[in-house]
Amino acid sequence: MKNKNIEKRAATVEAAQEESRMISGYAAVFDSDSEDLGGFTERIERGAFAEAIKVSDVRALFNHDNNMILARTASGTLRIYEDERGLKYEFEAPHTTAGNDVLQMIKRGDINQSSFGFTVEKDSWTKRDGTTYRTIKKVKQLYDVSPVTFPAYPEASVAVRKLEEINLEENRTFENDPATLEVKAALYFHQA
Numbered sequence: 001m002k003n004k005n006i007e008k009r010a011a012t013v014e015a016a017q018e019e020s021r022m023i024s025g026y027a028a029v030f031d032s033d034s035e036d037l038g039g040f041t042e043r044i045e046r047g048a049f050a051e052a053i054k055v056s057d058v059r060a061l062f063n064h065d066n067n068m069i070l071a072r073t074a075s076g077t078l079r080i081y082e083d084e085r086g087l088k089y090e091f092e093a094p095h096t097t098a099g100n101d102v103l104q105m106i107k108r109g110d111i112n113q114s115s116f117g118f119t120v121e122k123d124s125w126t127k128r129d130g131t132t133y134r135t136i137k138k139v140k141q142l143y144d145v146s147p148v149t150f151p152a153y154p155e156a157s158v159a160v161r162k163l164e165e166i167n168l169e170e171n172r173t174f175e176n177d178p179a180t181l182e183v184k185a186a187l188y189f190h191q192a
Helices: 050-055 097-108 163-172 178-191
Strands: 007-014 022-029 041-044 059-062 065-072 078-082 086-092 113-128 131-148 157-160
Touching: 022 097, 022 113, 022 131, 050 078, 050 131, 059 097, 065 078, 065 086, 065 097, 078 131, 097 131, 097 157
Parallel strands: 007 157, 041 131, 059 131
Antiparallel strands: 007 022, 007 113, 022 086, 022 157, 059 065, 078 086, 113 131, 113 157
């Protein structure tokens, strides 16, 4: 994949119990300023990912490296959605060298932020107090969500989820969501 228009941004990751291999994070946080991206600061508007999520085959990668694939929406191993905070993703770390390494680095706290690769369909630019701001209003294509070493958005996160949190959330929030049931079925089938 050699698309020169792909932009990448970062956020935070989370970690937890020994038995859990579930990694979740925010690849992007709404209404939060990025670091200086080379002469401008960026924000992402709520709802910016809604359409892209529906049409994109998104990969979870480590540091945006195409050789370090961790999960994928097309295979049902990656779940991605917008909530009130931002672009949320979750997947079970694969039993591969990359998956084991990323899981260990998150648990140790060496990796605790995330990023995303994308192309923009609609944005706006303004200047305030001598600073140029870009607001991303609509993402055209979402390519990847990635636990990363250096994020563009300091608030974007990643962590390993505790099994208790996963069970509580599944029972409370996603109990009747067909997409979630499909992903859970695919994960359980894949583990068997």
